[in-house]
Amino acid sequence: MITSPLGFAGRSHESTHTRHGWSKGLQLAPDLYPGVGGKRLRAMLVERAYEFAGGAGPAPARIIDAIEMLHAGSLVIDDFEDNSSTRRGQPALHRVIGPARAVNAGNWMYFRALELASSAFDDPARSAALLTRFVEVARQCHEGQAIDLSTRIDGVTRRQAYATALAISRWKTGRLVSLAAWCGAHAAAGAAERVHAAAVFGCRVGICLQMKNDLDELQSFASGGERCDDMKNRRVTWPWAWAACELSQQQFGKLQQQLKQQQHRRGLRSIAQILWAVVKDRAAAVINARLDLATQRLLAVVDDPLRGERLSEVTAALRVGTMESSLAEVSR
Numbered sequence: 001m002i003t004s005p006l007g008f009a010g011r012s013h014e015s016t017h018t019r020h021g022w023s024k025g026l027q028l029a030p031d032l033y034p035g036v037g038g039k040r041l042r043a044m045l046v047e048r049a050y051e052f053a054g055g056a057g058p059a060p061a062r063i064i065d066a067i068e069m070l071h072a073g074s075l076v077i078d079d080f081e082d083n084s085s086t087r088r089g090q091p092a093l094h095r096v097i098g099p100a101r102a103v104n105a106g107n108w109m110y111f112r113a114l115e116l117a118s119s120a121f122d123d124p125a126r127s128a129a130l131l132t133r134f135v136e137v138a139r140q141c142h143e144g145q146a147i148d149l150s151t152r153i154d155g156v157t158r159r160q161a162y163a164t165a166l167a168i169s170r171w172k173t174g175r176l177v178s179l180a181a182w183c184g185a186h187a188a189a190g191a192a193e194r195v196h197a198a199a200v201f202g203c204r205v206g207i208c209l210q211m212k213n214d215l216d217e218l219q220s221f222a223s224g225g226e227r228c229d230d231m232k233n234r235r236v237t238w239p240w241a242w243a244a245c246e247l248s249q250q251q252f253g254k255l256q257q258q259l260k261q262q263q264h265r266r267g268l269r270s271i272a273q274i275l276w277a278v279v280k281d282r283a284a285a286v287i288n289a290r291l292d293l294a295t296q297r298l299l300a301v302v303d304d305p306l307r308g309e310r311l312s313e314v315t316a317a318l319r320v321g322t323m324e325s326s327l328a329e330v331s332r
Contacts, residue, residue, distance in 0.1 A: 041209065042067050042180035044314050049181040049198040052302075052311040053190025060187050063130070066116035067180045070134065073109025074141065074176070076102055081149060082229045110138065120187070130186060137179040144171025152234040154260040158244035158252050165241035169210040170203065177206030181311075197301050201311065204294035208287050208318050214238040215283050215320070222272040231268045234259055242279040242286065284320040291315040 043064045050059035078084075079092040080102055086092055094102035118131045148168045156164060181202030185195040214230065214237040221228045230237045244252055259271055295312040302308045 040068075041205075041314060041317060042071055042177060045177065045180040045202055045205070045311075046184040046187075048311045048314055049184030049202070050188045051184075052198055052307045053185035053188035053194045055184070055188030055190070059184055060120055062116050062120045063183050063187055066113045066120065066134070067183060069109050069116065070113035070138065070179075071176060073106045073113065076106030076109065078145070080106070081145070082233060084227070084229050086227055114138075126186075126189075130183065133179060133182060133186075137175050140171050140175045144168050144173075144175070148172060148235060151236050153236045153240045154234055154256040156236060158247075158249060161236060161244040162241040164236045165238050166207070168236065169207045169238070173210040173213075174203040174206035177209060178202035181205075194302065197298060198311065201294055201298045204290065204297075205315060205318070208290050208294070208315070211238045211283070211287050211290070212318050212320065215279075215287070218272055218276055219280075221269060222276040224269075228265065228268055228272070231259070231272055239275050239279045239283065242282045243275055246278050246282060287318065287320050291318060 046064050046067060047059045075087060076093050079087050080094045080099055084092045085095060092102075093105065096102075097105075114131060114134055117134045118127055120130050121127045144167070147164065151164055151168075153161065178199045179202070182195060182199040185198040190198075217227060217230055218237070218239045221231060229235070243255065247255070255271065255274065259268075262268055262271060295309075295315060298312055299305055299308045
């Protein structure tokens with residue numbers, strides 16, 4: 001990690017007094033700083049992809065911080081857009097400092113991430129390529145978020161539920177996780193095929209990350225937890241997509257209608273418990289099979305299985321239980 005990942009533009013911002021003023025104005029939660037809190041899956045992907053592509057020594061800290069900063073900013077904005085109460089067991093930032101300052105802080109994180117990316121290498125051309133990729137992925141993540149915000153599960157068909165969940169996952173989470181893997185391989189100046197293989201692997205892992213996040217929130221709420229943003233906002237999540245595969249059209253429509261009419265937490269929890277009972281076995285099977293497939297496809301296109309296996313070790317944190325399933329389920 002670099003000494004001051006937040007950073008301050010220009011010498012006029014280097015004094016302790018001014019730096020405190022900036023920190024007070026932004027009032028970022030401690031666990032939103034790069035390197036603190038969360039799964040740190042993206043940071044690990046940068047490091048493993050750097051090694052995978054032939055990098056020597058540690059991966060560039062500035063790139064890891066840029067990825068972490070971009071992700072942290074997205075969490076602040078997502079929580080505001082979802083009207084979330086908590087994040088990582090603490091009050092969401094907009095609940096602490098108000099929506100205006102929280103949005104400003106989240107946007108500041110985006111710009112700081114781009115600033116870090118733009119100066120990651122001594123070679124201006126390599127830094128420019130990194131910055132271009134950051135901008136492209138940030139745009140795509142916002143497009144995925146637009147789909148997420150504008151689509152309600154009680155307004156789609158069973159077939160649309162699966163397709164929409166996949167689109168959201170690819171553009172929101174998949175692309176950001178793919179960026180982390182691409183950045184690591186790019187930083188190592190790896191061969192083009194290795195950089196591409198790392199990026200594709202990252203996207204597949206990102207989809208599984210979204211699946212697990214959706215599943216974890218559902219399981220927690222069904223078991224008595226407080227966070228219920230997905231249910232409250234009637235989001236198209238993976239549990240609904242899997243339920244669309246498990247239930248008949250009539251059963252799925254009935255559950256959609258119950259959700260549409262429900263406003264109280266007790267009723268939402270009852271629906272969550274039904275949904276959990278329907279999808280829990282299928283969810284574990286699908287997530288694990290997708291992770292296996294991502295690893296198999298990665299190893300199939302590289303000439304160094306050992307490095308490929310080291311990169312694929314990041315999937316361990318996303319596995320659910322020990323269920324076995326067929327790869328045919330997820331190869332489409």
